[in-house]
Amino acid sequence: MEKLFADTNIFGIAVDREDSRRGSVWRILEKVASGEVELHTAQIVVEEIKQNPHEPTREKELSLVKNLTTEIHDTDKRAEDLANKLLNHTGLDVVDSLIVALTISNGLIFWSGDRYILREKVINEIKEVLKKHPEYTFKYKKE
Amino acid sequence: MKKEEFFDEWKGDWKERKEEFHTNQAELFRHIRDRKNLEIRLERRMEKIMKELSRSISEEVYPIKAYG
Numbered sequence: 001m002e003k004l005f006a007d008t009n010i011f012g013i014a015v016d017r018e019d020s021r022r023g024s025v026w027r028i029l030e031k032v033a034s035g036e037v038e039l040h041t042a043q044i045v046v047e048e049i050k051q052n053p054h055e056p057t058r059e060k061e062l063s064l065v066k067n068l069t070t071e072i073h074d075t076d077k078r079a080e081d082l083a084n085k086l087l088n089h090t091g092l093d094v095v096d097s098l099i100v101a102l103t104i105s106n107g108l109i110f111w112s113g114d115r116y117i118l119r120e121k122v123i124n125e126i127k128e129v130l131k132k133h134p135e136y137t138f139k140y141k142k143e
Numbered sequence: 144m145k146k147e148e149f150f151d152e153w154k155g156d157w158k159e160r161k162e163e164f165h166t167n168q169a170e171l172f173r174h175i176r177d178r179k180n181l182e183i184r185l186e187r188r189m190e191k192i193m194k195e196l197s198r199s200i201s202e203e204v205y206p207i208k209a210y211g
Contacts (some may be wrong), residue, residue, distance in 0.1 A: 063149075
């Protein structure tokens with residue numbers, strides 16, 4: 001079964017009727033709801049969602065997290081170690097390093113609409129870091 | 144509640160609220176959100192650049208001072 005790790009922006013896209021990617025995100029969420037795909041995210045993503053200043057959409061995003069995710073991952077030593085390496089050797093910032101590290105260390109597929117993280121340059125930088133960690137692979141799904 | 148039931152309800156609820164998102168408030172929200180996200184991202188990148196700069200300065204300048 002496909003196991004996706006949803007980045008913060010996925011929930012933002014899901015509640016934005018103006019976003020052209022919303023249809024695609026909804027189709028995957030349908031698969032999550034029917035049990036074909038497993039959805040994961042992280043506590044740090046939930047904290048980012050809470051920063052949404054628009055109460056109705058914020059609540060809708062949080063209800064998606066609460067009802068559709070299989071697990072909300074918290075930071076652990078393995079993820080922190082990997083996040084530090086990503087922070088020092090890629091263009092990722094502190095929070096994005098941790099989010100990507102949590103995805104990788106839990107063996108999940110990074111599902112994101114972030115055009116910065118999923119650029120070829122950054123993907124190659126991440127893969128370069130992982131060359132020293134054969135136990136990890138970076139898999140992603142771009143919106 | 145099953146996940147499928149929840150998601151069907153979640154989408155239905157969206158349709159009921161649709162009108163709300165046609166308002167100027169929704170447009171304003173989008174601008175605030177995009178700008179806020181951009182600001183947060185820029186802030187984090189600047190923080191990282193400053194750290195890297197200060198590290199390279201202490202690595203490059205201080206040894207020169209020490210031997211100079």
